[in-house]
Amino acid sequence: MLKSLPPHEIKVAKEASITLGGNAVGGILRYLFNIFVARFLGVEVLGFYAISNAATQVASVVGKLGLDLGVDRLARDVFGAPIGRSSPEYRPCLTPFAY
Numbered sequence: 001m002l003k004s005l006p007p008h009e010i011k012v013a014k015e016a017s018i019t020l021g022g023n024a025v026g027g028i029l030r031y032l033f034n035i036f037v038a039r040f041l042g043v044e045v046l047g048f049y050a051i052s053n054a055a056t057q058v059a060s061v062v063g064k065l066g067l068d069l070g071v072d073r074l075a076r077d078v079f080g081a082p083i084g085r086s087s088p089e090y091r092p093c094l095t096p097f098a099y
Contacts, residue, residue, distance in 0.1 A: 005013075038046040 034046065034049075037049055
């Protein structure tokens, strides 16, 4: 079945499987690390770790807000040509795995 697909779709499928496998391994390691912290360092340290981890994740999301559009506008102003999402040629893909 893979031979009937276009080459770019095969590449996307391979890269998606690598990403899925990496996320699975990362999740397992994260789970084991949480068990290690709770078991050997105590529940209180695990609580501090969980709160700081959540705060870091929220800060990373807030830090990215609008940054991609700001970089596009800066590039447009510096280079004088529409680049990225501000380009008239930009057409978002309708598949959920486009980005």
